[in-house]
Every structure is written in C-alpha cells, then in structure tokens.
Amino acid sequence: MITAMLFAGGSGVRMESSDLPKQFLEVGGKPIIIHTMEHFAGHPRVDAIVVACKEDWIDYLKELIVKFNVPKVRAIVPGGPNGFDSIHNGVVATAQFSLNGDDLILICDGVRPMLSEKLITDCIEHTIKYKTAVPVTPSIDSLLYSTDGETCGKSYARNTMFITQAPQGYTMERILWAHEEAYKRGILNPVSSSELFIELGEKVHIFRGERFNIKVTTPEDLITLRSQFYYENYKRFAKEELKYGI
Numbered sequence: 265m266i267t268a269m270l271f272a273g274g275s276g277v278r279m280e281s282s283d284l285p286k287q288f289l290e291v292g293g294k295p296i297i298i299h300t301m302e303h304f305a306g307h308p309r310v311d312a313i314v315v316a317c318k319e320d321w322i323d324y325l326k327e328l329i330v331k332f333n334v335p336k337v338r339a340i341v342p343g344g345p346n347g348f349d350s351i352h353n354g355v356v357a358t359a360q361f362s363l364n365g366d367d368l369i370l371i372c373d374g375v376r377p378m379l380s381e382k383l384i385t386d387c388i389e390h391t392i393k394y395k396t397a398v399p400v401t402p403s404i405d406s407l408l409y410s411t412d413g414e415t416c417g418k419s420y421a422r423n424t425m426f427i428t429q430a431p432q433g434y435t436m437e438r439i440l441w442a443h444e445e446a447y448k449r450g451i452l453n454p455v456s457s458s459e460l461f462i463e464l465g466e467k468v469h470i471f472r473g474e475r476f477n478i479k480v481t482t483p484e485d486l487i488t489l490r491s492q493f494y495y496e497n498y499k500r501f502a503k504e505e506l507k508y509g510i
Contacts, residue, residue, distance in 0.1 A: 265311050265312070265362050265364065265367040265368070266309055266310050266311050266312075266367070266368045266369075266370065266388060267310070267311065267312045267313070267314055267338070267358045267362050267367070267368070267369050267370070268301075268304035268310050268312070268313045268314070268369075268370045268372060268431065269313075269314045269315075269316070269351070269354040269355065269358055269369050269370065269371050269372070270297070270300060270301065270304075270313065270314070270315045270316070270354070270372050270373070270374045271315075271316045271343060271347060271350040271351050271354055271371070271372075271373065271374060272285070272287040272297050272315060272316065272317050272318065272325075272343065272350075272373075272374030272375070285318055285321060286375055286480060286481070286486075287300075287374040287375050288321065288324070288328075289480075289486065291377065291486070291489055291490055291493055292490075292493040294332060295328055296374070296375050296377050296480055296489075297315075297325070297328075297374040297375070298328055298329075298332050298334065299377035300372065300373075300374050300375065300376050300377050300379065301313060301315070301329075301334050301337070301374075302332070302334060303376075303377075303379040303380075303381070303384065304336070304370070304372075304379075304384065305334050305335050305336045305337075306381075307381055307384050307385070309384075309385070309388055310336065310370070310384070311336065312336055312337075312338040312358075312361070312362075313334075313336045313337045313338060314337075314338055314339045314340075314341070314354050314357050314358050315337070315339075315340045315341070315354070315374065316340075316341050316342070316343045316344070316350040316351065316353045316354035316357075317340055317341070317342070317343055317374075318342075318343050319342035319343065322340055322342065325340060326340065338361060339357045339358075339360075339361075341353045341354060341356075341357045346452075346453050347453075347455070347456075348446075348452065348453050348454055348460070351371060351457060352443055354371075355369065355371075355439055355440065355443055358436070359436065359440060362436050364436065365435060365436055365437030365440075366435055366436070366437065367435065367436045368388060368391050368392070368433055368434070368435060368436070369433070369434055369435075369436055369439055370384070370387055370388070370391075370431035370432070370433050371430065371431060371432050371433075371434065371439075371457050372430040372431035372432070373430050373479055375479055375480040375481070376429075376430055376431075376477060376478075376479055376480075377480065377489065378476050378477050378478055378489070378492065379431075379477060380474060380476075380477070382474075383399060383431075383473065383474050383477060384431065386399070386471060386472075387399060387431050387432070387433040387471075388433060390433065390469060390471045391433030391434065391435065393469075394469035395434065395435045395437075395438050395469075396432075396433070396434055396435075396438060396458075396461065396466075396468040396469050397432065397433035397434075397468075397469050397470075397471060398428055398429075398432045398433075398458045398468050398469065398470050398471070399428070399429040399430070399431070399432070399470070399471055399472070399473030399474070399477070400426035400427060400428055400429060400470045400471070400472070400473055401426065401427045401429065401472070401473045401474070401475050402422075402423070402425070402426055402427075403422050403425035403426060403427060404422075405422070406419065406422055407419065407420040407422065407425050408420075426470065427473075428456060428458055429473040429474075429477050429479070430456075430477075430479070432456065432457050432458055434457065439457065442457070442460055442461055442464060442466075443460075445464050446460055446463075446464070449464070451463050451464070476492070
C-alpha cells in the first residue's frame, strides 16, 4: 500500500498573509493544497491520502475536497505546533490502516503544486529499493557558512551541496522507528524527515528531483508559481490556436 501524507498545519508567516494560510491561497482557480493533493490522487500507484491540517481549517479543507472532488482521502487530522508534530500526527493516522511494515508513505508539504507524475513515480521506485528516498537538486549557488549572520569564515564546495525536496519516501517500518526514536531521544523539531534520520545517525538515499518542484513559502515563490501557471495556460491556448487556425 502507498499513502501520500501531506502536512499543512502552518500559518504561512513568511508568506506575509495574515488572514489566509498559504496552502489555501488560490492559483489557477484552485487552492494550492488542492493542486498538491490532485497530483497524488491522480497517480495510479497511490492508494490513499492523509492530511495533517491546521486544526481550525479542517472543515474548510473538507469542503474543498468535496468541491473539487478529490478522491483517495483517507483521513484528515489536526496539525501540531510545528512541522514535525504535524508529520507525526499524519504518520500515526496512516499507521492505523497501513499495517504492513513494507508499505510506503510519501511525506510531502501541502504547498508543492508543481509536482510531476514522474517525480512521484521515481520516489516510489527508489523507496521500494532503498527504504528511504529523498529528492534533491544540486545547488547552483556558492555557499558560505556563518554563525552570526554577519561574517563568514567557511565555504562549501558547491558540487557537494544539495537542496532537499518532497515527497520524501519511507517504508512504514522505517518512519515509525524514526518517530519513536525521536521522542525517546528528545529530537522534537527536525526541519524534515530526512534531517530526522540524519540526526538519528542514519543515512538516507537521495535521487534527482526537479527544479520546477517549488515549495511555496514566500511571496516571491507565489509570483513564480503564478507565472508558471500563466505560461502553461499560454502554451495550451497557443496550441489550440494553431490547431484551429485562429
């Protein structure tokens, strides 16, 4: 069984949108989280979707799921005070019906509306083979290290640096072990599931992600996303014009 577990428990402070969490901002006529969910709902190998949602927005999300007829949604659970707690709630909910340790869970931010079917498939295949799978893109910028935010005394070789993406794939056995160990060891706020494994002294398998697979976090990300949607619509309309000789 393969379950997509989306976490959308944040309020989107960096988006500077005080009245509407970023996952519910509309692009191309749909909220961002619905775009993200539809990529998993439409994938032939994904069996179920679980969402950890900001608690006071759960009813609204349920309305959107009905409005846009999103299938495969198995559970919606409250998010936690941070990203790790939201993921934990979603993992626990998934474990209620995904009982085989070899079952897969694809953990993804709710704000990845540019996911491709190929990326999801690649994540599934790599997780089956390696039990962990994290999509990454090579850093295209030089990187400096600073402890005070004002001075730098160390740089990193660019060809050794990678940007993590999602979905991140894990077997249920591995992710449940990691979460159990995290609470035992007091690791309560890792940035991502891959960083949790690394903090636990484990290695994770990485594979090539896609640069267009942006996470919508800042107003600049939203501009990029809307530009891409407009571009895709332009290409579609241009093809129709050529087809009909307009």
